[in-house]
Amino acid sequence: MSTMRAIASYRGLPIDDRESLQDVEVPTPQVGPRDVLVRVQAVSVNPADVKSRAGLAPTTEPRILGFDAAGVVEATGPEVTTLSVGDEVWYAGDITRPGANADLHAVDERIVARKPASLSFAEAAAMPLTTITAWETLFERFALTKDSTGTLLALGAAGGVGSIMIQLVKELTGVRVLASATRPESQEWVKQLGADGIVDHHDLVASTRAVAPDGVDYLFSPHSRGNIEAFAEIVRPFGHITAIDEPEGLDLLPLKAKSIAWHWELMFTRSIFRTPDMFEQKKLLETVAGLVDDKRIRTTLTRTIDDFSAAGLREAHRLVESGRSTGKVVVTR
Missing domain, CATH: 3.90.180.10 (Medium-chain alcohol dehydrogenases, catalytic domain)
Structure with missing residues (x-):
């Protein structure tokens, strides 16, 4: 052998x-x-x-x-x-x-x-992994097209998924993209990739309102624990959220009043289930x-x-x- x-x-x-x-x-x-x-x-x-x-x-x-x-x-x-x-x-x-x-x-x-x-x-x-995750989020979960408009907020945007997501949004849709980043080097990185605005996840509601007073239509979340009420405030009615994490005991009820759709994304789903x-x-x-x-x-x-x-x-x-x-x-x- x-x-x-x-x-x-x-x-x-x-x-x-x-x-x-x-x-x-x-x-x-x-x-x-x-x-x-x-x-x-x-x-x-x-x-x-x-x-x-x-x-x-x-x-x-x-x-x-x-x-x-x-x-x-x-x-x-x-x-x-x-x-x-x-x-x-x-x-x-x-x-x-x-x-x-x-x-x-x-x-x-x-x-x-x-x-x-x-x-x-x-x-x-x-x-590859981050590209597949970003692509499936944007074009399968959110069903974006080249004609789509509105505003998308990518949390953790200086990381792997956010770094490719910003680029795909800017190249393949008409959607405005906001990026959460706190350190100066992270902020500079997402700007270079094409982000239209910067959000501080430590003060998510206020910093999002500062650049998107009417809220956002789409939100990508790698860190959902403790953020659902903030999401409910900043996502517009009939908006969409896609999450890639799995915090235990997640309560999505605050999203109901605005009929906000919650999606899961796991890029391994196709290979797990063939x-x-x-x-x-x-x-x-x-x-x-x-x-x-x-x-x-x-x-x-x-x-x-x-x-x-x-x-x-x-x-x-x-x-x-x-x-x-x-x-x-x-x-x-």
């Missing part, structure tokens, strides 16, 4: 513990009928990676984490029709399967696309790759760690956990 190097975890531990992520040797993945086997060149670390690592139940088998990846197709399953050996690809993976923090990664072709030709592997690896439209994730990644190569969308990479090992990934997790990074952190070979 052939083996490969990977970075794995055996239980949830603080990131400063050297055993939180470890270098291991594991069997090379088996390629399913619709899988491509990717030689991974770069991965990025998302809050989802941090959450998965920190909450991992004890296991005797190494748990390989990692979602975002970019690399080169090394083999294909017998039913693969859209990709070939040698293709340079990007994707966000599948939460039900071993992750991308490894030499080789097997992943379903329906959620993999050719990466933007103009980007390096590191620049490409920064984007939905008939799994190809939609490939399609949207192909569309965004075109936007990138046309210089309409830019990578959200802000920090590269050139150390594809447990030590390098621990450093990336540490940066993301700090909550003070803008854009995306990538670990590359």
